[in-house]
Amino acid sequence: MGSSLSKTTGPLKFDILLIGLDNAGKTSLFKRITQPETVSLDSDLVIEPTIAFEKESIQYRNNNITLWSLGGQNKIRPLWRSCGSFSSDNEIMLTSPVLWNAHAYMFVVDATAPERFAEAKEELHRLHEELHHRQYKHPLLVVVNKMDSGVNAERLGEISKALDVTKLEKSGRIVGMKGVSARTNEGVEEVMQWFLENTSAADIALHDEHRKEVEGSRA
Ligand SMILES: Nc1nc2c(ncn2[C@@H]2O[C@H](COP(=O)(O)OP(=O)(O)OP(=O)(O)O)[C@@H](O)[C@H]2O)c(=O)[nH]1
Numbered sequence: 001m002g003s004s005l006s007k008t009t010g011p012l013k014f015d016i017l018l019i020g021l022d023n024a025g026k027t028s029l030f031k032r033i034t035q036p037e038t039v040s041l042d043s044d045l046v047i048e049p050t051i052a053f054e055k056e057s058i059q060y061r062n063n064n065i066t067l068w069s070l071g072g073q074n075k076i077r078p079l080w081r082s083c084g085s086f087s088s089d090n091e092i093m094l095t096s097p098v099l100w101n102a103h104a105y106m107f108v109v110d111a112t113a114p115e116r117f118a119e120a121k122e123e124l125h126r127l128h129e130e131l132h133h134r135q136y137k138h139p140l141l142v143v144v145n146k147m148d149s150g151v152n153a154e155r156l157g158e159i160s161k162a163l164d165v166t167k168l169e170k171s172g173r174i175v176g177m178k179g180v181s182a183r184t185n186e187g188v189e190e191v192m193q194w195f196l197e198n199t200s201a202a203d204i205a206l207h208d209e210h211r212k213e214v215e216g217s218r219a
């Protein structure tokens with residue numbers, strides 16, 4: 001993932017949550033970002049549906065970024081909002097709903113599944129509504145994946161309409177939309193750059209302070 005792009009802010013430490021419907025390609029993107037050297041380009045990414053979540057921290061251009069990828073299957077989605085630990089092999093105990101632990105969000109959409117855009121829109125807007133009540137406006141990037149499958153820029157506009165991304169923008173949230181391919185790595189660097197540009201140290205501190213308060217009030 002080498003690049004000549006340079007950072008504009010100091011080193012940051014923050015969490016990005018990958019969320020979206022099952023089969024969108026969240027785990028594929030997660031692996032592409034966290035283990036680029038182990039996933040060969042253009043290979044068929046053979047991946048099992050995620051049962052709970054994946055989590056990994058990386059050093060990315062001097063920043064410490066933790067990525068979370070949640071399973072998107074319908075039966076798993078209630079876990080997004082549940083408290084406590086997952087009863088899987090993952091040993092991490094979660095003290096507040098995993099959905100609220102992130103500083104920034106990546107909502108992944110499968111460009112090749114138009115029949116699921118309405119369902120994706122529903123989940124995207126629900127997430128937005130719930131984040132709305134939080135302390136600060138978490139950056140939210142809509143990532144349209146599988147652009148290698150003959151999806152052009154015009155199509156990206158149609159997908160934006162189908163998901164009503166404009167409505168999110170009008171709310172004052174920092175919202176972006178980018179086309180990527182976890183298979184070919186197209187656009188992945190730009191996605192990471194977007195998060196660096198749109199996540200500030202002040203907002204991270206605000207989020208962390210609020211989270212401490214919430215957890216303190218539960219203890
Ligand atoms: N053509 C193409 N296929 C992809 C791409 N990314 C992922 N896939 C395929 O899409 C399928 C689902 O990928 P996953 O990464 O498991 O999807 P997920 O969003 O993690 O799914 P859940 O864990 O069930 O929520 C797999 O068969 C991948 O090989 C891509 O960029 N292009």
Ligand SMILES: [Mg+2]
Binds near residue numbers: 027028048050071072
């Ligand atoms: Mg997955």
